[in-house]
Amino acid sequence: MTLPSRVRIVEVGPRDGLQNEPVLVPTAVKVGLIERLLAAGLTSIEGGSFVSARWVPQMADTAAVMARLPPNPAGRYTVLVPNLKGFEAARAAGAGEVAIFASASEAFSQANINCSIAESLARFAPVAAAARAAGIGLRGYVSCVLGCPYEGAVAPQAVASVARRLVEIGCREVSLGDTIGAGAPDQARACVETVAALVPPERLALHFHDTRGLALANIRACLDLGVSVVDAAVAGLGGCPYAAGATGNVATEGVVADLARLGIATGVDPARLAEAGRFVTEALAQARADADRPASTA
Numbered sequence: 001m002t003l004p005s006r007v008r009i010v011e012v013g014p015r016d017g018l019q020n021e022p023v024l025v026p027t028a029v030k031v032g033l034i035e036r037l038l039a040a041g042l043t044s045i046e047g048g049s050f051v052s053a054r055w056v057p058q059m060a061d062t063a064a065v066m067a068r069l070p071p072n073p074a075g076r077y078t079v080l081v082p083n084l085k086g087f088e089a090a091r092a093a094g095a096g097e098v099a100i101f102a103s104a105s106e107a108f109s110q111a112n113i114n115c116s117i118a119e120s121l122a123r124f125a126p127v128a129a130a131a132r133a134a135g136i137g138l139r140g141y142v143s144c145v146l147g148c149p150y151e152g153a154v155a156p157q158a159v160a161s162v163a164r165r166l167v168e169i170g171c172r173e174v175s176l177g178d179t180i181g182a183g184a185p186d187q188a189r190a191c192v193e194t195v196a197a198l199v200p201p202e203r204l205a206l207h208f209h210d211t212r213g214l215a216l217a218n219i220r221a222c223l224d225l226g227v228s229v230v231d232a233a234v235a236g237l238g239g240c241p242y243a244a245g246a247t248g249n250v251a252t253e254g255v256v257a258d259l260a261r262l263g264i265a266t267g268v269d270p271a272r273l274a275e276a277g278r279f280v281t282e283a284l285a286q287a288r289a290d291a292d293r294p295a296s297t298a
Contacts, residue, residue: 004228006265008044010175010205011037011252013280014065015046015080017237019058021284023291027061029283031068034077036276037234041268042252043075047095050079050086066093078139082113087127090136097137099175100124102166104142104159107150108179112143121165128170140166140174141207145191146218147182156194164198173203175231178218181211185221192222201226208250210236215250216258223264230255235277253277 014034018025030048037045047069048062062079069077076096081087090098102120103109109117131138144151145159163174176195178188188208195204204227208215219230233249256268 003223003262004226004264006228006267007223007259008229009042009252009255009266009268010044010046010078010229010231011042011234012046012207012231012249013037013233013235013237013252015048015059015078016231017233017235017249019049019056020238021058023284023287024058025284025287027064027068029280029287030061030065032283033234033276033280034065034069036272036279038070038072039269040272040276041266042273043072043267045072045075045077046079046099047077048079049081050089050093051082063089063093066095072096076137078137081127083123084126084130087130091130091134095136097139098127098131099139099141100127100166100171101141101143102162103144103148104154104162105144105148105151108144108148111150117162121162121169125169132170138171140171141177142166142174143177143179145176145183146178146187146208147180149180156191159191160195160198163195163204167199167203173205173229174199175205175207175229177207177231178209178215181209181215183208183218184214185217188218189221189225192225192227196225196227202228205229205231207231209238210248210250216254219250219255220258220262223262230259234273235281237280251277 048065049059053060078097078099079090079095081090081098142162144154148154166174206219208218232252232255234252236248236251238249256266
């Protein structure tokens, strides 16, 4: 295959990028970030997640964020949901799409959501049915596609099996996540080729962390396989609370620039994207400074 003429970027910074931030980010900052991402031309944006505030306190204000977002007529706001209760909250908040998540690693599945891969997929079946009945889009994530912090190497066939099952229960798109940034270009390509034998490549997305600085190379290695969707986070925000050292998603700025060098359009304005990056990094710096400031005494 040839390179795609256009790639759609799914901006995951407001959810996957901020979820592990140790200081609480004000709702107004999250809304301001998404507004700037929209202005930069990004239309597929993760707005948050309806997971337990006990486990992910950063996402406790997702409903408030969604209520303050401007319309997104050219695209959709996606929120992550762990179960039917989360889906109902997402629907009430007006989400255009919900995302569910499974792992290609049994050990990671147990650590992340305390159940087996098979149990997680069974848990998501009613979510898929409810989304279909409500006319809400469904996206799937597969974690640890290029390596697991507990098991080490993950077989591409295991990834393909989970991806196919997500499609079978109703996911229109499946994002393949290198959760710990363990992969190299040859591994990434072999994985995507194996998955594409079971799932049409136009229904796949690449979600690579940049732990070892190889995310852009891994993306380039897969672009001629029929995949034309890439997940990225502005300013390289993010990581995973269950994967030590996986400190950041691939930066949206880097993806846009790299694709432009290859002659691939994204519809994203680099200058406005850079402004969104400055906005969130300055806001995070301020939030951290405020958290570190000693409380005043009377």
